[in-house]
Amino acid sequence: MTPVMTTGRRHHRLPVILAALFTALLMVMPASTTGAYWTANVTGAAGTAGPGAWCATPDPSTSSRLIRLSSITTDVSGALGPFNRKMAIIPVANNTAWGGNGTTARSLSVRLYNCQEAPDPALGLRVMSWSNPSGSAALNRTWITGGTVTPTSRLNPNVAGLGTQLRDKSQLAEARQGTLLGLGYSDLTQFSWIIAAHRTRATAAVQPANCGMLLGISGCSVPIAAVGGGENLVKDLADVTPWDTPGEFITYPAATYARQTTTGWAASDLNGCVLGTCNAVPAATRLNATAATDTTLYGSVDGNQLQWLVIQYTGTAPTDLVLEVVLG
């Protein structure tokens, strides 16, 4: 009997022991937990953001007075020049199409935009303008594009007529007086130099040697060979560091020996030299504000009414070389 009773008591003690242990654990455990967590902060140094260094020549799609040189593709190499030349002939007048205000005479000039050097030994550039060679409005004018005096018109230099006349004059090495005693018409009375005649970006408005007469023979000539030329052409003519300075274009004003007045060129003023008296001082090529029709403009010999702007180049045109025709 006794062993049996002892075993039964041990079984009864087990819950007692467990209860005691559980109670002890409850008393030892902390009454609550914590939600604390770590954070860490740091401040970064200031970083600077802003525009980079780039050069953007004007986009010709935003203005028809802007001409990307490489867009001129009419080849005239079969004519006088030894080089593979491209040429554009553009009629310019101080009319509405060209942005003229109709009341004020304006001087003709060309701005040259460029970004960087483009070494090319074959590269050459000439920009000049001519007034009409005669008063014949019937002279053949065959157009590549357009047909009116607007910035988008291009006269064809390869079709006999005014186009070939202006092409051939523009390919000579100089514009000459060339007549005894200076009588008669001459190239000089029609010619305005823009990017020619030894001009560079440093001397963009320089004039060639004065006209003169020696023993009744005109010594008056204006070199119209391409400025600079070869590897230094772009560097000589344009600003090739435009990201450093705001003056990123060079303005080349048109100048002429033709004797001009604000009301136009009188017949007696059409010669660079007359009976030994020359127009020694070049003048800016002005274009009067005009409401004349195109037919009237074509028939005028008044350089203040219409100028034929001739742009020609040899070699490969840099894609960032842009010209802007300005009446200012």
Next chain:
Amino acid sequence: MHQLTRRAAPEAGWAARVARLFSRQPYVVAAGALLVGMLVINAPGTYALWNDTQAGSPVTIQTGNLAVTISAPVVGAVAMAAAPAGVVVRAGSLGMVPGVQAETLTYTVTNTGTAGVPAKLSFVTHGHRDAAASAAWTAIQPRLTATVSATGTGAVALPTAGITTTDAPIATFTSAVIIQPGATANIVFTFSLPASGGTPATDWPRLLQQYRAGNGVSVGSLLQLHPVVTLTQVPRHV
């Protein structure tokens, strides 16, 4: 004998009753034990025990923390598209070029805590624009696209319209980016300008170049930004 037996019986009976009580009422006993235990724990006394000492191998107990470092900003460039005809990027230029190149500022954030806990990345972007570039800012800001991203997240727009010449918070970026102990994450700011667009169509590369050149904006100094970074410990059960 009989009397002797009866006299001894009370002692034997008490013990028997206690034994029966212990065996038949365990819960009463447990409650009693609990009560006694509580009294004993809170009662004065001593736990002093015999003890002995023996030198063991040294053990280092380390403390831990959560810490963060951030690098200096690294300026970079991301190509957007080929430069159109007439646009030339100066060699080595890292700033924005409209439609051609975006500028980036990259900060590297490192979880350098010694506790070995992962942490979540968040930051507040502060910034101001350069006072000397006010005219250029007026022209450029409406065209400016600014974004910020962290490693593994998409870019979100960074509002720039309210940026003034006084340094101030611009935007708060709370990400799901978790940086493991010893690991890094990048914060990348990106700035870009378009090449075209607007009504009427505008030659933006040209116009912005003129603003930059004519309004005293030295290259790369239109605005300044800096992030204030917070790492927050991630609970282990997460």
